[in-house]
Amino acid sequence: MCKAKQLTRAEIVIIDGIRLGVIPDVVTYNTLIDAYCRFDSIDAGYSVFHRMREAGIDPDVVSYNSLMAGAARKCLLSRALDLFEEMLQSGIQPNIWSYNILMQCLFKLGKPDEANRVFQDVIISSLDPCPATFNIMINGLCKNGYTSNALMLFRNLQRRGFVPQIFTYNILINGLCKAGRMGAARRILGELRDSGHKPNAITYTTVMKCCFRCRYFDGGLEILSEMRSEGYTFDGFAYSTVLAALIKIGRIKESDEIVEQMQASGIEPDVVSYNTLINLYCKQRRFDDALKLLDEIEKSGLECDAYTHTIIIDGLCKAGNIDGARQHLNYMNTLGLGFNLVAFNCVLDALGKAGRIDQALKLFESMEVKDAFTYNILVHNLCKARRFLSASKLLMSCLKRGFKTLRSTQRAVLDGLRDSGYTNEARKLHSKIRLAQLLR
Structure with a gap:
């Protein structure tokens, strides 16, 4: 019931249990606390504490960790610290997850130095850090721009006997890729293979996307070929990544092959995949096919976003069909998607380049923003x-x-x-x- 967000019904189940003589214990209340913190508010979760005490049940470390995690998700650092202090005053010893939650919150708020101090407290205490602790540190350092420190920590941990699993490797590879350190990411990928672990689809897609972002297109396509040889099934995200890169460098024939593979695999595209396909069709000036995809999106239960329509408007403008672009702009406005400045700028530029400067001035005057x-x-x-x-x-x-x-x-x-x-x-x-x- 809690996982399904049906908290009212979960409460009814507890009442029925009590009527039948099944008395709730600390696990019952901890389940409620976690659910209220996730789907309602921390105050709602904290109110369960009073009910626990009235029932003669003392909160434990899991109770406090659930509340702290709720505060951390909303970046309420002072609230998380207050709960940590309250836990200590209640005589409850924090466990490793109490510290992990604090570290995550500090990293999320851009306070890597304070997160590192919490990590040092863990190291000098009697607590044993778990793999999740190291993953939080490596991920947090990468996301806060300290990729070199994350790599140093990774090496230090390895020297001390830490055996990283694929999740740790993926975190570090992702961080290195986002920092543009393609060479280091490829070396870590090689180490991952040598360690006996097999890179998974996330690993390959991360490196491939980085290759494309760094304009190392051949390297990205090599990763694609390696994924195929390893027998990995592509998801929509991987296909969209490859398609977007191929379209960018004008390799349209190969883009068509990827589309055929995607369709043959039976993968249900998401909005991002559809947008990529629409972009491809617009570059090929296959506007009828692009508009058919709009119908497909609606039939599949997905909702087109403003970006989807802007791709079509931009494509029509570049093809010289300015009147068609203006008609689609008017149609877009009727959908209630709000004023889209990028789409208007596309049409404005197209009118100017076509020498229809008076029409461009009229459009300019009509623009809300x-x-x-x-x-x-x-x-x-x-x-x-x-x-x-x-x-x-x-x-x-x-x-x-x-x-x-x-x-x-x-x-x-x-x-x-x-x-x-x-x-x-x-x-x-x-x-x-x-x-x-x-x-x-």
Whole structure:
């Protein structure tokens, strides 16, 4: 009942048990505390303490750990520390998980030094750290930008006899990949193989994604080939990672092969996978296929997000079908997804590049929200249309709003004004630009 979030029914079960003479014990109440902390609030979990004491049952270390974990999930460090102190005052000795919870909370709040001090307290105490303790430390150090320290800790632990399991290797490989340390990640992957453990799908996908992010595409595809040779079944995330990378480097034929493999594997795509496929179809100008995928998403019970429609709008713009893009933008607005600035910027840029500058100005005026990109796009296109006075006024408006403008855009407007004989306007604009730079 608690796992299914049916806390009211769980309470009824306890009452029925008491009526039948089955008296709840500390485990019963600890189950309730954990559930209330997860699905309701820490205060609701703490209220179970009073019921326990009324029933003559004393809370134990698990009771306090559940409350501390609830506080840590909500990043309530002071509450977690208060509970830790209350536990000590109640004469209950904290266990290793009490310290693990504190470390996790400190790392989550970006306090790696304090988390390390808790770890040192564990080391000098009579408690034996468990693999989860080391995993929390390595993961926390990586996520807070201390990847070298995480690697040093990993090496120190190995020298002291710690035998890492695949979960630890995956944490470290992920941290090294996110830090852009591709070479170190590949070395740890080699050590993982030599240790007798087999890399799993998570390991391979992590390294593969890092290869693609670092633009080491051939290395990423080698990992893909290795995954296949090892007989791993791809999930939607792995396929999306490969597809996105292949699309980025223009290897469309191979992208089609991956799509065929994905479909043959019977994998149910998620929204990310669908977005990747729609992006592929838009690059191939297969807009009918992209729109069919929109229908598939709805039929599968998933919900399209604003990004899905923006991909199609951007694709239509790049294909020169601006009217189709505007129609899809209007359709997107009817779906209640809210104002999407990126989609509007795509259409605005396409109108400007197509020389439909008056339509671009009308669209600009109708936009609820504008950012620096909006202004830069329109100013740049006004310059292309040699409408330098309009570009100058718009650029000054942009500066007044505190938006940053590209130097190339500023230069284009200033040069255009001077070449067109508007030297006074150029002088005024130059002063405004200098003032904006000083204020920034």
